[in-house]
Amino acid sequence: MTTATEYAALPALITRMTGDEKHGWAAESTLDVLWVLYDRVLRVDPRHPDDPDRDRFLLSKGHGPMAYYAVLAAKGFLDPAELDGWAGWGSRLGLHPDGVLVPGVEIGSGSLGHGLLIAVGAAIGLRLRGRTRPAVHVLVGDAELDEGSNHEAIAVAARRGLDSLVTTVVDNSSGSLGWPGGVARRFEVEGWATAEVDGRDHDALHAAYTAPHPGRPLAVVAKVEAKR
Amino acid sequence: MSATTMREVFARVLRTGLADDPRIAAVIAEISRDVLPDHERVVNVGIREQAMVGVGAGLALTGLRPVIHSYAPFLVERPYEQLKLDLGHQDLGAVLVGIGGSYDDPGLGRTHQSPADVALIDTLPGWTVHVPGHPDEVEPLLTAALARDDRTYLRLSLRTNAAPLPVVEGFTEVRRGGAGVVIAVGPVLDTVLAAVAELDVTVLYATTVRPFDSAGLRRAVAHARPDVLLVEPYLEGASAHRVAAALADEPHRLRSLGVRRDEELRAYGTTDDHDSAHELDLVGVREAARRLFGRR
Numbered sequence: 001m002t003t004a005t006e007y008a009a010l011p012a013l014i015t016r017m018t019g020d021e022k023h024g025w026a027a028e029s030t031l032d033v034l035w036v037l038y039d040r041v042l043r044v045d046p047r048h049p050d051d052p053d054r055d056r057f058l059l060s061k062g063h064g065p066m067a068y069y070a071v072l073a074a075k076g077f078l079d080p081a082e083l084d085g086w087a088g089w090g091s092r093l094g095l096h097p098d099g100v101l102v103p104g105v106e107i108g109s110g111s112l113g114h115g116l117l118i119a120v121g122a123a124i125g126l127r128l129r130g131r132t133r134p135a136v137h138v139l140v141g142d143a144e145l146d147e148g149s150n151h152e153a154i155a156v157a158a159r160r161g162l163d164s165l166v167t168t169v170v171d172n173s174s175g176s177l178g179w180p181g182g183v184a185r186r187f188e189v190e191g192w193a194t195a196e197v198d199g200r201d202h203d204a205l206h207a208a209y210t211a212p213h214p215g216r217p218l219a220v221v222a223k224v225e226a227k228r
Numbered sequence: 229m230s231a232t233t234m235r236e237v238f239a240r241v242l243r244t245g246l247a248d249d250p251r252i253a254a255v256i257a258e259i260s261r262d263v264l265p266d267h268e269r270v271v272n273v274g275i276r277e278q279a280m281v282g283v284g285a286g287l288a289l290t291g292l293r294p295v296i297h298s299y300a301p302f303l304v305e306r307p308y309e310q311l312k313l314d315l316g317h318q319d320l321g322a323v324l325v326g327i328g329g330s331y332d333d334p335g336l337g338r339t340h341q342s343p344a345d346v347a348l349i350d351t352l353p354g355w356t357v358h359v360p361g362h363p364d365e366v367e368p369l370l371t372a373a374l375a376r377d378d379r380t381y382l383r384l385s386l387r388t389n390a391a392p393l394p395v396v397e398g399f400t401e402v403r404r405g406g407a408g409v410v411i412a413v414g415p416v417l418d419t420v421l422a423a424v425a426e427l428d429v430t431v432l433y434a435t436t437v438r439p440f441d442s443a444g445l446r447r448a449v450a451h452a453r454p455d456v457l458l459v460e461p462y463l464e465g466a467s468a469h470r471v472a473a474a475l476a477d478e479p480h481r482l483r484s485l486g487v488r489r490d491e492e493l494r495a496y497g498t499t500d501d502h503d504s505a506h507e508l509d510l511v512g513v514r515e516a517a518r519r520l521f522g523r524r
Contacts, residue, residue, distance in 0.1 A: 052291070100319050106289070108317045111309065117279055118314055121255075121286015121294075128253060128269055129290055149310075152279035 006074045007035055013070035016083040017093075028067040029172045029199070029224040030139065036205040037137060037168075038071050046076035049104045053133050056122055058106050060115020061141040061170065062096040069093055077104030113147025116140055116167060120157045123165040123217075132164075139168045142183050143175040151186075157217045158191035165217040166209065167192075170199060172224045187219035199224035234384035235327050237366040239263040242295060245374050246270070252374055254295040255284045257302065260327075264297075277302045281310035281322075288320035293374060300326035300342035300383070308348060316352050321377040323370070324349075329385035330462050330487050331502045338494070343487035347466040349381045350438065356380040357438035359414035359461070364392035365435055387415035387461060387499065398441030399432035401448065408455035408521045409448045411471070413437055416459045416508065423513035427521050429457075437467055442474035454480035457520050459513060464489050464506075483520045485513060 010031065014020070038044070042055045059068055073080045078093075086093040092101040096110030109115055119138035126134055140150065157165050171183050179186050184194040193213035197204040199222030208220045243265050245252040253269040257280040264270050271287075273279040277298060284294035296303065303326045304311070315322050330343035349355050356378055358369045366384065373380040393400055399411070402421065405428035412420035413434045420431060430448045434441065437460075445456070454475060460466050464486035471482055487506050495505065503509040507516065 056289075098317075100317075108313070111313055113278075114282060114310065114313050117282025117310070118286040118289065118318070120279070121283035122289045123286070124271060124283060125253070125287040125290030125292050128287075128292065131290075149278040149282065152273070152276040153282065156273050156276065156279050156283065 006039070009074055010035070010067075010070050013073050013080055013083060014066050016080065017066050017069065017086045028064070029141075029170050030061070030064070031067040031070075032200045032202060032224075033139065033168055033170055033205060033222050034067050034071045036202050036209070038075050040202075040206050041209045042137065043134075044104065046104060049077065053131060055134050056106050056119070056136045058109075058115045058119045058122070058136070058138040059097060060107075060109050060119075060138050061112065061144050062109030062115075065093075065095070065097045068097060072102070072104055078102070112141075112144040113149040116150050116153040116157075119165060119167070120153050120160075120162065123157070123162040124160065126164065127162075135164050135166055137166045137168065139170065141174060142169055142171040142179075145169065145179070145183065145186065146175055146177070154187060154190050154192070158187075161215045162217045163213055163215055167217065167219045169219060169221045170224055171221050182221070184219060184221045192216055193218045194221065195219075196221045196223065198222075232363050233386060234360060234363045234366050234388070235260065235263065237363045238297075238325055238370060238382075238384060241367050241370045241374075245295075245371075249293070249374065251291065251293045252295065253287050253292045254297060255280050255287065256297050259298045259302070277306045278310050281307040282314045284322050285310070285314035285318060285320050288315070288322055289318070293377070294322045295325060295374070296322050297325040297327075299328040299340060300345045301328065301340060304345040304348055304381070305342055311349070312352055315379055316354065321379055323373045324379075324381045325370070325384060326381065327384045329383065329387060331499060332386040334499060334502050335496050337496065338492060343463045345381070345383065345462060346437065346460070347463045350466065352379075354379055355438055356436065358382045358436050360384070360395075360435050361389045361414040361417050361433070362392035363388060365395050368395040369435060383414070383462075385415055385461065389415055389418045393417075393433055393435075395435055397436060399434050399444035399448070401444075402431040402433050403429075404451065405429040406452050408453050408457065409445065410457045410459065410517065411445070411467075413460045413467070416461050416513075419503075419508070419510055419513055420459050423510055424517050424521075427517055429517070429521055437470075440467060440470035440474070442470070445471065445474045446478075449475060449478060449480070453521075454478050455520055456480060456482045457517055458482065458484045458486075459508070460484070460486040461508070463487050481520065483516055485516055
C-alpha cells in the first residue's frame with residue numbers, strides 16, 4: 001500500500017495545473033473526499049476502466065476539477081505529464097471534465113444539477129441489469145443543491161430505495177441562501193440515510209461510506225472550511 | 229381516420245420490445261402510465277421531466293436502450309438542457325417519443341403546444357427525427373429506432389393521412405412533375421396532395437427529416453424547376469436551412485409553410501381552425517403553391 005506516498009504526491013500534481021507552489025492545493029474542497037473514495041472505497045481499476053462491474057463515480061460539481069485530475073493521475077487513470085497542458089488546445093483535460101475524452105471519467109459535467117439524476121438512472125439501470133455489486137457514487141456541492149433537478153433526483157432515489165447510490169455533498173457553505181437544519185436534513189426528510197463528517201478526516205469519511213444503509217440511498221455531507 | 233392512434237401503436241410496440249429485448253427500458257413522468265404495461269423496466273418518476281431525461285441517460289450509461297416519453301412540451305422544451313448534456317454531451321443514446329404535436333388538443337392552450345420541438349432538437353447534433361404521417365408508419369420507425377443506439381426523436385400526433393405509405397429512409401416520391409418540388413412532412417401529405425392536384429409538381433413525402441435526404445431533394449430538382457415548397461406540421465422553416473444546404477450550388481426559390489413563428493396564436497377551437505390560422509389548410513397550401521409554381 002503506497003497510500004501515504006500517493007497522497008503526499010497530490011500537491012505536486014495540482015501544482016502542474018495551477019502553477020501554485022504554495023499551499024493553495026490544500027484548500028481544494030473536494031481533495032480529501034476524492035482521495036478517500038479512490039484510495040479506499042471505489043472498486044475501480046485503471047487497467048479496466050470499462051469493467052461493467054466497476055463502481056461508478058460521477059463528478060457532478062464539474063468546476064474546479066484540479067483535485068479530480070490529480071487523484072486520477074495518482075491512481076493511474078491519467079499520465080501525470082498530461083496535467084501540464086490542461087485546458088489548452090489539444091488537451092483532454094478541460095476546466096470542466098469531459099467523460100467522452102478522459103479515461104476513468106464517467107460523465108462530462110460543468111452545468112450544475114445534472115450528475116445526481118444520471119447517477120439515479122445508473123443505479124436503477126444496474127439493478128435492472130442484475131448487477132448488484134457496483135455502487136454508484138456522485139459528488140455534488142452544497143450550492144449545487146439549489147438546482148431543482150437535484151430535488152427531483154433526491155425524491156426519486158429515496159422512493160425507489162436505491163441503496164447502491166451514494167451522494168457526497170461537499171459542504172463548504174457556498175450556497176447563498178442555505179438550507180434550514182443543514183444540508184443533511186434535505187436528504188433525511190426524503191428517507192435517505194445520512195452522515196455528517198469532517199471532509200478532511202479520512203477515517204471519518206471512510207467510516208461514513210462503509211456504514212450499512214439497507215434499502216436507502218446514502219448521503220454523506222462532508223463539511224469543509226470555505227476558501228483558502 | 230385510423231381506429232388506432234399513433235400513441236396506441238407506440239404502446240403496443242414498446243410492450244413487445246420490453247418482452248423481447250432485455251435492453252429496452254422506458255422512463256415516463258406520469259403521462260401515458262395508463263396505456264403502458266406494468267413492467268419493472270417501465271420507470272415512472274412522477275411529474276419530474278428533468279428527472280425523466282436524466283434517469284434515461286443513466287439507464288443508457290448501463291447499456292440499456294431507454295425510451296423516454298411524454299407530451300412534447302414536457303419532453304423537449306422543459307428538460308432541453310438534459311437532452312443537450314445528459315444525452316448529447318455524454319454521447320448516450322435514447323428514443324424520445326413525444327405526443328401532442330404542434331396543437332393536437334387546441335383547447336388545452338399554449339402550455340400543451342410544442343410547435344418548436346423539431347427546431348429545438350435540430351439545434352443538437354446527431355439526432356434522428358421521425359415524423360410519421362399515419363399510425364401504421366409508427367411501428368417500422370419505432371422498431372428500427374429501438375434496435376439502434378442513436379438519439380432519436382419520434383414525433384407522434386393525432387393528425388394523420390388517410391392511408392400509410394411504406395416507410396423508407398429518405399424521401400418517397402409520391403408524384404412527379406416539372407414545375408417544382410413540394411416536400412410534405414408526415415401528416416400534411418393529404419392536404420398537400422389535394423392542394424397541388426392541378427399543378428405539375430413533384431411531391432416528396434418524408435417520415436424522416438433528420439438526417440435530411442439532401443440527395444433525394446437534389447434528384448427531384450434535377451427533373452423539375454428548382455423551386456421548393458416545404459410544408460412541415462411544426463415551426464415554419466424548421467428544415468429550410470437543410471433545403472438551402474442541399475441546393476447550395478443551385479439557384480433556387482424556397483417557400484416554407486408551417487406553424488407561424490412571428491406571434492403566439494392565443495386561441496382555442498379545433499385543429500382545423502389552427503391549420504387555417506397557420507395557412508396549413510387546403511386553402512393556405514393551395515395558395516402558396518399557386519404563387520410559387522404558377523408563375524414564370
